[in-house]
Amino acid sequence: MSNYHIDTRCVQAGYQPKNGEPRVLPIAQSTTYKYDSSETVGKLFDLAEEGFFYTRLANPTVDAVEKKIAALEGGIGAMCTSSGQAANMIAVLNICSAGDHFISTSTIYGGTMNLFGVTMKKMGIEVTFVDPDAPLEELQKEIRENTKLVFAETISNPSLVVVDLEKFATLAHSNNIPFFIDNTFATPVNCRPIEYGADIVIHSTSKYLDGHAVSLGGVIVDSGNFNWDNGKFPGLSTPDESYHGMVYTRDCGKAAFLTKARVQLMRDMGSTPSPNNAFLLNLGMETLHLRMERHCSNAQKVAEYLEKNEQISWVNYPGLKGNKYYDLAEKYLPNGSCGVISFGVKGGRDAAMKFMDSLQLAAIVVHVADARTSVLHPASTTHRQLNDQQLIDCGITPDLIRMSIGIESADDIIADIEQGLAKL
Ligand SMILES: *Cc1c(COP(=O)(O)O)cnc(C)c1O
Numbered sequence: 044m045s046n047y048h049i050d051t052r053c054v055q056a057g058y059q060p061k062n063g064e065p066r067v068l069p070i071a072q073s074t075t076y077k078y079d080s081s082e083t084v085g086k087l088f089d090l091a092e093e094g095f096f097y098t099r100l101a102n103p104t105v106d107a108v109e110k111k112i113a114a115l116e117g118g119i120g121a122m123c124t125s126s127g128q129a130a131n132m133i134a135v136l137n138i139c140s141a142g143d144h145f146i147s148t149s150t151i152y153g154g155t156m157n158l159f160g161v162t163m164k165k166m167g168i169e170v171t172f173v174d175p176d177a178p179l180e181e182l183q184k185e186i187r188e189n190t191k192l193v194f195a196e197t198i199s200n201p202s203l204v205v206v207d208l209e210k211f212a213t214l215a216h217s218n219n220i221p222f223f224i225d226n227t228f229a230t231p232v233n234c235r236p237i238e239y240g241a242d243i244v245i246h247s248t249s250k251y252l253d254g255h256a257v258s259l260g261g262v263i264v265d266s267g268n269f270n271w272d273n274g275k276f277p278g279l280s281t282p283d284e285s286y287h288g289m290v291y292t293r294d295c296g297k298a299a300f301l302t303k304a305r306v307q308l309m310r311d312m313g314s315t316p317s318p319n320n321a322f323l324l325n326l327g328m329e330t331l332h333l334r335m336e337r338h339c340s341n342a343q344k345v346a347e348y349l350e351k352n353e354q355i356s357w358v359n360y361p362g363l364k365g366n367k368y369y370d371l372a373e374k375y376l377p378n379g380s381c382g383v384i385s386f387g388v389k390g391g392r393d394a395a396m397k398f399m400d401s402l403q404l405a406a407i408v409v410h411v412a413d414a415r416t417s418v419l420h421p422a423s424t425t426h427r428q429l430n431d432q433q434l435i436d437c438g439i440t441p442d443l444i445r446m447s448i449g450i451e452s453a454d455d456i457i458a459d460i461e462q463g464l465a466k467l
Contacts (some may be wrong), residue, residue: 044114049232050332053313057111057325064196070322071103089287090294090306100305102319108325112252112262115231115328116244119267120301122309123321124425127247129314130261134223134245137304138276140192145192146185146214148175150199150208150435152247153426155225156241156437159194172436175199175206179214186218191275193220197236198228198361200411201421202438205361205368208375212240221269227251228381228412232335239375242269243300250412251381254334258320263304267297277310279303284332304305334414334450339379341456342448346384348457354464356387356442381450383411387442394467395420395442401466404459405446416449416456 044056058068076095078084086092093100105123113121124130139145147159149172171185175195193215195206208224217220221242226234239252241330246252248260269408271279272292279299282288286306291299311314316324339362346360361372361380372380388394399407405416409424419425422441426434434440448456 045117049115052111052114053232053332054329056114057109058107068104068107068322070318070326071098072318073102074098090289090302090436098311098318099315100309102315102318102321104325105316105321108321108328109262111229111325111328112246112248113264115234115235115331116226116264117231117237117266118244118264119297121262122263122301122305123248123262123316123324124309125261125273125314125316126259127152127225127245127249127261128154128158129312130245130263131225132158133304133308133312133314134243134263135168135192135194137158137300137308138221138271138278139163140167140278142189143191144169144171144187144189145194146171146173146182146190147194148173148196148199148204149210150175150202150204150438151194151196151225152200152227153421153429153437155196156433157428175204179210182214183217184209186214186220190218191220192223194223194225196225196228197234197375198383199438200228201383201385201419201425201443203228203359203361203380203383205371205375205380205386205437207371208234208236208239215242216240218269219273219275228383229376230331230381231336232332233339233376233378233380237264237266237268242266248270248324249410250329251335251338252331253324254331254413255323256315256408256410256413256415257327258323260316260320260324263301265298265301269300271299283307296362335379335382337450338382338412338448341450341453342382342384343379344453345446345448345456348460349384349386352464354389354467356389358384358386360384375384381412383445383447385443385445386442386467388438388464390467391442392422395444396465398463399444400457401463403462404451404455409449411445413447414450416451416459417447419445419447421445 083203109121224236224241295302
């Protein structure tokens, strides 16, 4: 499948039926799998043979979806999780334990910010949040002896910072540590971070990949490019006593990271996606390339409309010429960034709330990146756990409205905004 264009991979990668099998990916709604001999099952546990034995670890429907996402991102494999939060958690815990440190950009999703800054801190893992725009020399100063990875979001949710992928890849690799990227907003249709040096790509599939706001999910994609056997990652390069002495780098080659994530962390934590959700995710991804095109062209039209409107104090969209991240978006996201824009209404917080309440087509929902246009006020919802300084560090002001532009008619979306503004 890898020689096909991304559009074709969206539709057909992952599941390729053999003669007489269902044309459409079947839902293997089963927790377990039947075998004729206990020896075979033993071999499965030893990873000496390939096959399914328990859905917490692997399931045929989920497996097909993992193969599709790996094909889209250009990775050697992927592991789906029950949510984006679980994906970020497992990805980091796979190489960090108490006493370790890592670096993350400060402009990341609020949930990830809490996971890293609060919950992981309680587990003894320390994070340093850095300014995504800081020069390489500044960032280098934050690297410590025990720093295990560098984390960023391709396009940050919701501040829409486009990160310089090559800068962060250089920072990571010059220190012999991997670069993790959350590629949720860009999707592999608009950016494939592995091509710019990312080692591990993470998604909340609950957003554009699903695309219809029907199922939560996450995924970890492994590029297979990072050398984990460099002395910094003993969890991967020394025997895992909890998995009868397996040495992931020795026994699993390029799939070392993913295998550990699955047979150790997924085994123990169990944040597995359901086969039914995997089916829905696959269905969503079959139109990902079409939807992203429309999300981006609609968002561009809405952003340009808002920019000219006198009731709007500012507009943030990487596709606008005057945007701080326009050049980085041109470089890394030449076909479009995403469908999310943010802006401020003159009159601050109160005007923002009143405007949102007046919208008829766009609904107030705690979600982004699905087919329907929606709005949200991050300061009072997704990011309400953060204090004012953390809000500013995340790139969020009290008047910020996050609008997720759907795939309806751009004219109707703009007309809705217009009538909402007229009520102020
Ligand atoms: C939504 C989101 C997450 C969390 O994903 P869930 O599926 O809601 O757990 C993580 N990162 C980004 C960038 C997101 O937008």
